[in-house]
Amino acid sequence: MIDVREAITRAHHEEWARVVAALTRRFGDLDIAEEATAEAFATAVERWPADGIPPSPGGWLTTTAKRIAIDRIRRESKRDDKQKQAQMLYDDDPAEPPGAIDDERLRLIFTCCHPALAMQTRVALTLRMVGGLTVPEIARAFLVQETAMEQRITRAKAKIKTARIPYRVPSADDLPARMSGVLTVLFLVFNEGYLATGPGTDPLRHDLTEEAIRLTRLIRTLMPHDGEVAGLLALMLLTQARRTARVSASGQLIALGEQDRGTWDTALIAEGHRLVRERLAARVAPGRYQILAAINAVHTSARDARDTDWSQVVALYDQLVRIDPSPVIALNRAIAVAEIDGPQVALSTVDRLEGKLAGYHAYHAARADLLRRLGRSQESREAYDKAIELAGNTAETAYLTRRRDQLG
């Protein structure tokens, strides 16, 4: 019994996207593909315990799902043949096959992450169609009503059909921009899991971080030569490696410098470091995820916080600022600079960012910490107050409150 349940869970992880993708290709309809795939898994739950696990679970699921889809289309085509035909999802083979990256699942990912869909919709659709999460699971993850989430996904599928969002891997010209859109979706899912917002939520949502890692791994298998895919995967792994050290038993966030590094996940760190080294060896100008991964590699290489190679961290931030001159990056760079040039130098940089970051809790948290180190307790307390007011994550609020209350 346990074996069957495990087999179904594994099949769900490994085969869901493949089955949905194969059916979408075959029937040209996301709706039919999604429903038939869900029903095929439900059939597996019913049948496998009695009939045994089929030798090829993926093959069994695809065949079963196809049969379910054909039944449904036959039933519906009796009713509205013409309309069904008109609504078939547009699908064409590019004249030049993209070779190594020609996998049905990639088409599915690019369709779900299409820029003509709102970001929230892309996230929901990707988790449903590619990740195989149920609508209630996605609704819970983003704290919205199930009916609202259901509607969002239904509307997205309707738009894909009506506006003819194509089911294909973008051409080489468009690929970098579209790929970066896909990575944004995955990073958003990861961050929501890593720093969940909302007063009633767990500060860490491992279901979301793990799902994001799983999907990024999938894309990495499909596009093994894309540097940013490798970079994002490394960044997620090196962040995830610190998950248990990051929140205390009482639910407070623990800053990087105070974490018990013995509890970091060495396997994830080793894998992340391998990816970062692979990218360094490629000798191609790195994108933002690769640089962020490299920064995390520096942190996770230090066995003691005091051994951190801060000049390396600052050098990497300098590189990042050149490709992404956003105030948030400048803020993080300043925090690293404080470790080399001291809090006074860092504070003057941070203060210059006020106009752009006054509404961002991390800006006030960084100022509070620098002011504390300079012994300016009163100003520090005010900055902590502001940060606490703006922070959305419960563990972070608890951490900031403790730091404020420790001020003399």
Add this chain to the structure above:
Amino acid sequence: MQYLVSVINDTSELATPDEMTAIDAFNDRLQADGNWVFAAGLGSPSSATVIDNRAGEAMITDGPFLESKEYIVGFWIIEAPDLDVALKLAAGGSRACNRKVEVRPLLSE
């Protein structure tokens, strides 16, 4: 597959001579590449009249059905195999007329 590309005006300015030249060049390209179906500019919303004959007695109202700072000042109907192609063409249109545009599919059948 056909798409309506509406040109959204958010000023009271009409197209400048430079914009007109760019629009003409864009139209020529649409025609040469087989994406052209139709295009037109529209009179201002103040020239609109709304008529409601649902009850069988035509009610005539002066002005547009929706008062708004942004309004449609012209449109293209283009032929494109899918939304990706339509969006690329619309991006060229937006650039040419120097305004934002909205892309909507025409329902077939």
